[in-house]
Amino acid sequence: MIAKNLVERLTAFYENVRGCQLYENSPEMSYKCFCESFENFPYYGDNLYNLIYLSYQLQDWSKTIEYIRFVRQNDILHPALHQLVEMIKEQIR
Numbered sequence: 001m002i003a004k005n006l007v008e009r010l011t012a013f014y015e016n017v018r019g020c021q022l023y024e025n026s027p028e029m030s031y032k033c034f035c036e037s038f039e040n041f042p043y044y045g046d047n048l049y050n051l052i053y054l055s056y057q058l059q060d061w062s063k064t065i066e067y068i069r070f071v072r073q074n075d076i077l078h079p080a081l082h083q084l085v086e087m088i089k090e091q092i093r
Contacts, residue, residue, distance in 0.1 A: 019047075
């Protein structure tokens with residue numbers, strides 16, 4: 001069980017880094033990496049930030065709202081994540 005948990009977290013970290021590297025040249029591929037990271041470990045704050053930012057940028061409103069709800073329901077601690085969520089809320093209104 002510990003090994004499985006560790007593999008999930010490492011995969012999430014790897015996919016997040018990969019998504020950051022792909023961002024400039026291929027936002028769609030980057031988004032897929034962030035989604036894969038989320039599937040492996042949804043509580044990873046850096047990835048959630050990237051996922052929310054990019055889903056908003058790609059105008060995938062339903063996913064943006066879904067991820068924002070996840071952050072709020074699970075009280076994810078990340079210094080910039082809550083600022084991003086508030087900024088998006090203001091712009092959506």
